[in-house]
Amino acid sequence: MPDSRLTGSRIRDRRLAQGLRQADLAREVGISPAYLNLIEHNRRRIGGKLLVDLARRLEVEPAQLSQGAAQALVAGLRDAAARVAGGVEVDRTEEFAGRFPGWSGLVASQARRIEDLERLVETLSDRLTHDPHLAASLHEVISTVTAIRSTAAILADTSDIDPDWQARFLRNMREEAQRLSHSASGLVSYLDAGAEAREMQVSAVDDMAAMVEAAGYYFEGLEKPAVGEGEIAVLLDRAEMLRDRGARDLARTMLVRYLADARAMPERPFRASLAGAGGDPVRLAAGFGVGLDAVLRRMASLSESGLVVCDGSGTITLRKPVEGFALPRFGAACPLWPLYQALGRPAQPVAQVVEMPGREGRLFRCVAVSLPRPAASIDAPPVQEATMLIEPVEEAFGRALGVGTSCRICPREVCGARREPSILGARV
Structure with a gap:
């Protein structure tokens, strides 16, 4: 063969x-x-x-x-x-x-x-569902068309309109037409960007995600034993996808955490321990004396596994994609993900083999945990943060949990967690 x-x-x-x-x-x-x-x-x-x-x-x-x-x-x-x-x-x-x-x-x-x-x-x-720039562009086009239509109706329905007013209306129509042409051209250019990530970045979180994806969530400059936070400033200066201060602040926070993980779990000892522990993140967390979320992040940085982090509202704040496990760029993801199960079970690890929809039905082992972030003050309410590692697997020992990306593009017809109908129709 x-x-x-x-x-x-x-x-x-x-x-x-x-x-x-x-x-x-x-x-x-x-x-x-x-x-x-x-x-x-x-x-x-x-x-x-x-x-x-x-x-x-x-x-x-x-x-x-x-x-x-x-x-x-x-x-x-x-x-x-x-x-x-x-x-x-x-x-x-x-x-x-x-x-x-x-x-x-x-x-x-x-x-x-x-x-x-x-x-x-x-x-x-x-x-179409969540992109604020696209929604604003469409609103601009519709508003302009409505203004032109209203002005045209006045001119068409009024036979004895004053010449000065007629000239004013015509001037308004010309200005609105120019505005419509400009808005439409901008919208077409935006849509023509297609799937180019750099053109489609619309938020600070999105900018940081582009940085993480480009690096594969592995920053070699932060892996050196004697490296300091000065290397973080270098990485931020080189990251062209970070277009504003908000994106840079988010990326800096992410890189500071990455550096802390690298110091607590140096690459060579961690790889050796990972092999000895059989990939068990709980054993690794106990061995290095760190939280389980830190181990999941470290495993994602030193492998081709995927990673997702969300805050207490369920909003994804960090994502490292993995082939076959689609991650939404905007809005909420599938509520059946172990990531969200972990939010309801703080400090208790959740492990589950899941199956993404599609004809191939790819399988992934997900390990998630939710832990509180450091409080801003003594009287501040606890803020939970959930972290999930995504590892491709060939088979499931037992029944895999059927999940999706988000309800809008999930073809699973029978699902108790569905929030809205799918635009793809029921297929699985």
């Missing part, structure tokens, strides 16, 4: 085999960690000098990473088959690809296109 891995998957496997961090490999070949992440998940084509540079650093021939077009076609067909409930002769995939390579390429291409469109629907729905 031919190897079914794609080029990006081969790069990722080779990198992991050498113990290289994604951020380190990206820096050595001159690209961003986010772009390398897209390559490793087969979302960006690769060739030419970049492929040669990656092969040289990974100590393999470029052909070992790029060869296997037939295998890639078979892999694409199998991925497409995995997205449907059944009725597909998976055992005859190679035969079909060999006899009908053109049709096979079409099927695989359409399956990838469907997956891309589903992600696009999620992103656009999230923006």
